[in-house]
Amino acid sequence: MDYLQQTFTVQFQYKVYFTSHLFTSTNPVFRSFLLDNEQEGVVKKILFVVDKEVTRFHPMLKEQIVEYINTIPSYKLATIITISGGEEAKNNEEYFFKVINAVNRFGIDRHSLVVGIGGGSVLDMTGYASAIAHRGIKHVRIPTTVLSQNDSGVGVKNGVNYLGKKNFLGTFAPPVAVFNDFHFLTTLSERDWRSGIAEAVKVALIKDADFFCWLEENAAGMIAGDKDAMQYQIRRCAELHLQHIAKGDPFEIHSARPLDFGHWCAHKLEQLSDFTIRHGEAVAIGIALDCAYSYLTGRLDEVPLKRILNLLQELGFKLIHPLIEMDTTQHLLLQGLTDFQEHLGGRLSITLLNDIGEGEEVHEMNSDCIVAASHWLQDYCITAQRQTA
Amino acid sequence: MDYLQQTFTVQFQYKVYFTSHLFTSTNPVFRSFLLDNEQEGVVKKILFVVDKEVTRFHPMLKEQIVEYINTIPSYKLATIITISGGEEAKNNEEYFFKVINAVNRFGIDRHSLVVGIGGGSVLDMTGYASAIAHRGIKHVRIPTTVLSQNDSGVGVKNGVNYLGKKNFLGTFAPPVAVFNDFHFLTTLSERDWRSGIAEAVKVALIKDADFFCWLEENAAGMIAGDKDAMQYQIRRCAELHLQHIAKGDPFEIHSARPLDFGHWCAHKLEQLSDFTIRHGEAVAIGIALDCAYSYLTGRLDEVPLKRILNLLQELGFKLIHPLIEMDTTQHLLLQGLTDFQEHLGGRLSITLLNDIGEGEEVHEMNSDCIVAASHWLQDYCITAQRQTA
Ligand SMILES: NC(=O)c1ccc[n+]([C@@H]2O[C@H](COP(=O)([O-])OP(=O)(O)OC[C@H]3O[C@@H](n4cnc5c(N)ncnc54)[C@H](O)[C@@H]3O)[C@@H](O)[C@H]2O)c1
Ligand SMILES: NC(=O)c1ccc[n+]([C@@H]2O[C@H](COP(=O)([O-])OP(=O)(O)OC[C@H]3O[C@@H](n4cnc5c(N)ncnc54)[C@H](O)[C@@H]3O)[C@@H](O)[C@H]2O)c1
Ligand SMILES: [Zn+2]
Ligand SMILES: [Zn+2]
Numbered sequence: 052m053d054y055l056q057q058t059f060t061v062q063f064q065y066k067v068y069f070t071s072h073l074f075t076s077t078n079p080v081f082r083s084f085l086l087d088n089e090q091e092g093v094v095k096k097i098l099f100v101v102d103k104e105v106t107r108f109h110p111m112l113k114e115q116i117v118e119y120i121n122t123i124p125s126y127k128l129a130t131i132i133t134i135s136g137g138e139e140a141k142n143n144e145e146y147f148f149k150v151i152n153a154v155n156r157f158g159i160d161r162h163s164l165v166v167g168i169g170g171g172s173v174l175d176m177t178g179y180a181s182a183i184a185h186r187g188i189k190h191v192r193i194p195t196t197v198l199s200q201n202d203s204g205v206g207v208k209n210g211v212n213y214l215g216k217k218n219f220l221g222t223f224a225p226p227v228a229v230f231n232d233f234h235f236l237t238t239l240s241e242r243d244w245r246s247g248i249a250e251a252v253k254v255a256l257i258k259d260a261d262f263f264c265w266l267e268e269n270a271a272g273m274i275a276g277d278k279d280a281m282q283y284q285i286r287r288c289a290e291l292h293l294q295h296i297a298k299g300d301p302f303e304i305h306s307a308r309p310l311d312f313g314h315w316c317a318h319k320l321e322q323l324s325d326f327t328i329r330h331g332e333a334v335a336i337g338i339a340l341d342c343a344y345s346y347l348t349g350r351l352d353e354v355p356l357k358r359i360l361n362l363l364q365e366l367g368f369k370l371i372h373p374l375i376e377m378d379t380t381q382h383l384l385l386q387g388l389t390d391f392q393e394h395l396g397g398r399l400s401i402t403l404l405n406d407i408g409e410g411e412e413v414h415e416m417n418s419d420c421i422v423a424a425s426h427w428l429q430d431y432c433i434t435a436q437r438q439t440a
Numbered sequence: 441m442d443y444l445q446q447t448f449t450v451q452f453q454y455k456v457y458f459t460s461h462l463f464t465s466t467n468p469v470f471r472s473f474l475l476d477n478e479q480e481g482v483v484k485k486i487l488f489v490v491d492k493e494v495t496r497f498h499p500m501l502k503e504q505i506v507e508y509i510n511t512i513p514s515y516k517l518a519t520i521i522t523i524s525g526g527e528e529a530k531n532n533e534e535y536f537f538k539v540i541n542a543v544n545r546f547g548i549d550r551h552s553l554v555v556g557i558g559g560g561s562v563l564d565m566t567g568y569a570s571a572i573a574h575r576g577i578k579h580v581r582i583p584t585t586v587l588s589q590n591d592s593g594v595g596v597k598n599g600v601n602y603l604g605k606k607n608f609l610g611t612f613a614p615p616v617a618v619f620n621d622f623h624f625l626t627t628l629s630e631r632d633w634r635s636g637i638a639e640a641v642k643v644a645l646i647k648d649a650d651f652f653c654w655l656e657e658n659a660a661g662m663i664a665g666d667k668d669a670m671q672y673q674i675r676r677c678a679e680l681h682l683q684h685i686a687k688g689d690p691f692e693i694h695s696a697r698p699l700d701f702g703h704w705c706a707h708k709l710e711q712l713s714d715f716t717i718r719h720g721e722a723v724a725i726g727i728a729l730d731c732a733y734s735y736l737t738g739r740l741d742e743v744p745l746k747r748i749l750n751l752l753q754e755l756g757f758k759l760i761h762p763l764i765e766m767d768t769t770q771h772l773l774l775q776g777l778t779d780f781q782e783h784l785g786g787r788l789s790i791t792l793l794n795d796i797g798e799g800e801e802v803h804e805m806n807s808d809c810i811v812a813a814s815h816w817l818q819d820y821c822i823t824a825q826r827q828t829a
Contacts, residue, residue: 052469054455055679057594057614059686061450066443080441092803093787155603160782161692183572186599186610187691205446210575214544221575222611225446290444297448302576303550393549398482 067205067229067289074115082123084228089125090162096129098159100150100177102136102169105195108238129157138326140172141211150180161185170196171203178209182224189227195235197247198331201288205229207301217318223302233282245367246331251288252362253338257312258291260408270365309410312402313337319387323374335368343424345404355407371432375425385418456594456618456678463504471512473617478514479551485518487548489539489566491525491558494584497627518546527715529561530600539569550574559585560592567598571613578616584624586636587720590677594618596690606707612691622671634756635720640677641751642727646701647680649797659754698799701791702726708776712763724757732813734793744796760821764814774807
């Protein structure tokens with residue numbers, strides 16, 4: 052057979068910074084990043100895309116950005132556009148086109164920067180638009196929710212929803228830098244403060260038993276507003292995610308996706324609830340269900356199972372939800388397995404749990420056992436409620 | 441400063457096969473590729489996207505594809521969609537959505553294949569749609585023009601036009617395999633047979649003086665239909681492009697783009713002519729103009745310059761065009777420099793020629809010299825015409 056073999060590797064690098072009050076004039080972090088990326092003889096343009104909720108809670112932010120960028124001669128602020136936060140940013144293509152049209156109107160090029168500031172939804176959409184405009188404009192992420200600081204914002208994926216399917220369009224496109232500004236988190240609703248911690252439970256369960264113990268010890272504190280504990284949680288969770296991406300299969304060329312533990316169910320719950328359930332809330336339920344499944348199929352012992360369910364409940368997650376009462380809607384939830392397989396492609400790959408800190412990949416789940424697990428979980432939670440009452 | 445450093449590399453691999461009559465039942469090349477990529481327990485789906493002109497000239501193709509795929513149990517033909525060829529495929533978003541909607545309707549997943557068959561335009565659009573559906577479906581290219589077999593089809597870029605700008609949306613996404621089937625080329629129009637050879641002249645000029653001599657010796661033969669010569673030209677040109685991509689900066693993270701020699705002008709000519717000028721035809725003019733500029737600015741000697749212009753003319757390229765008569769439209773053509781800079785971003789980077797086989801990157805071009813070069817080129821061609829007459 053006559054052929055030419057092509058082989059090459061591409062290296063990707065970025066830093067995830069931890070700071071607070073990023074755009075205060077005295078904070079050097081963002082400025083030093085910009086100066087490190089100066090290019091002789093070129094004034095680089097920056098386009099900001101900001102979550103509307105963030106500007107609502109931080110009304111001085113825009114002004115601070117204008118002043119901050121104005122002090123750096125090698126950069127020019129193109130404009131700041133604001134867009135609706137939450138899943139709306141990914142569902143409504145109007146926002147995507149707002150970014151694409153700004154890229155065109157302001158002559159944003161491949162040496163410019165697009166900076167997204169917001170929750171995971173705004174960052175996913177902004178990252179996607181940046182990745183495909185001019186075949187990829189450099190993209191900076193400034194996540195403003197716990198979930199996006201400890202998980203989605205530090206990774207390499209982006210996307211928007213299309214034809215009613217989550218992340219139907221998207222790419223793998225690493226950011227050039229991520230800035231986790233803790234101050235933004237202080238204005239989160241109680242729900243969003245809590246919600247992202249589910250991803251820490253997830254990654255601890257499959258990768259790091261010590262971190263799981265730490266979470267048990269600090270759950271009450273974090274929920275009560277302990278900022279030091281919250282910062283540690285974010286940093287450790289981000290670190291575990293980064294390590295996993297770097298050591299594994301960053302662009303998911305193969306099927307295994309251990310970081311998607313609990314997610315086949317979570318994605319379906321989000322969709323079935325019309326995105327009224329938060330991603331982290333859905334992940335908490337998904338973890339609980341897959342742990343109950345692991346327990347009922349003899350993989351996970353009762354003691355670790357109960358520790359896991361207790362931790363999730365202590366973090367304030369509701370593990371009962373009408374959508375997982377399987378008698379009425381089992382066909383709907385089970386469809387989540389098929390959707391998940393289709394999104395991954397090929398063989399089903401699901402992570403189940405053998406012990407705290409020890410996941411295992413399987414390629415099949417038994418529908419009857421899933422239904423049984425959901426019943427067991429609902430019963431367990433109702434009994435637990437009664438006992439506390 | 442407090443940060444986590446993320447670093448990883450991703451390896452990309454694909455083969456570029458050379459064959460003829462790919463879907464004849466006795467041709468093993470495509471079958472063996474599919475069998476090498478089987479996955480146990482999975483029947484992979486294949487979606488074909490075919491250039492309408494190709495099916496018009498090869499009316500048995502669809503039937504052959506159906507039969508060919510049917511003999512392989514581990515694969516299933518999802519469907520074959522046909523779309524308009526030429527720049528229309530990239531200009532009209534209807535075709536893009538046709539592919540995306542087929543991905544949805546037929547449940548094409550990340551382990552399926554999308555196979556594009558057609559000229560560079562159909563491949564660019566199909567590659568783009570595949571790259572963003574489900575964050576990237578594996579994509580096979582079967583280029584059917586000289587240009588796409590020796591250049592665009594073997595590389596890593598894709599894209600569509602948007603807001604009237606060429607390749608405004610696109611990604612870098614290597615195919616999983618390329619099949620150069622020589623038989624397709626036999627039905628090309630004289631224009632498209634000739635047009636792609638401009639890319640061979642381009643790459644020879646900046647990378648390989650011996651190949652340039654070979655082109656001089658074989659120009660008349662190729663134009664007269666010498667298939668062996670044409671096949672050698674394609675193979676060598678593809679090889680030089682592949683080497684350049686692998687050794688250089690595959691995803692063009694930096695500004696230098698030597699393979700874009702002659703292209704700042706070419707892209708603008710295509711756009712100004714509303715895509716009635718073929719890409720290769722525009723590249724031939726772009727090369728001539730940048731060589732004349734290199735000559736007038738003292739970089740390139742007269743002898744190599746005349747060899748270059750002679751070769752282009754012997755290949756049948758017209759180097760005179762109303763759009764480069766600078767007196768009337770100079771501002772329009774010069775805008776090509778700005779567009780090019782914007783698409784690349786940052787500093788202007790243009791390759792000029794010091795000698796045959798030796799390009800050099802510059803960061804500035806003088807508008808007056810460009811205008812002078814265009815006048816010089818028009819005069820030269822008119823004189824040459826008179827002498828032949
Ligand atoms: N790309 C990935 O790898 C990845 C991974 C996990 C999740 N995700 C995606 O991330 C999204 C969820 O992200 P999320 O949990 O950050 O939620 P979100 O982005 O939907 O934000 C939740 C709400 O908080 C608001 N908000 C954001 N920052 C705020 C602040 N500082 N103060 C007050 N309100 C604020 C938002 O406007 C929104 O209303 C989902 O679409 C999910 O699919 C992506
Ligand atoms: N991705 C890249 O790296 C890259 C590089 C260079 C050029 N390009 C792009 O490629 C496109 C040009 O590609 P092209 O020169 O192949 O032209 P094309 O795709 O526009 O095709 C030219 C014409 O030939 C027809 N055709 C195709 N195959 C045929 C066959 N076998 N027999 C008869 N007719 C056939 C097409 O329908 C069309 O009408 C441009 O959009 C250009 O920007 C991309
Ligand atoms: Zn998640
Ligand atoms: Zn070209």
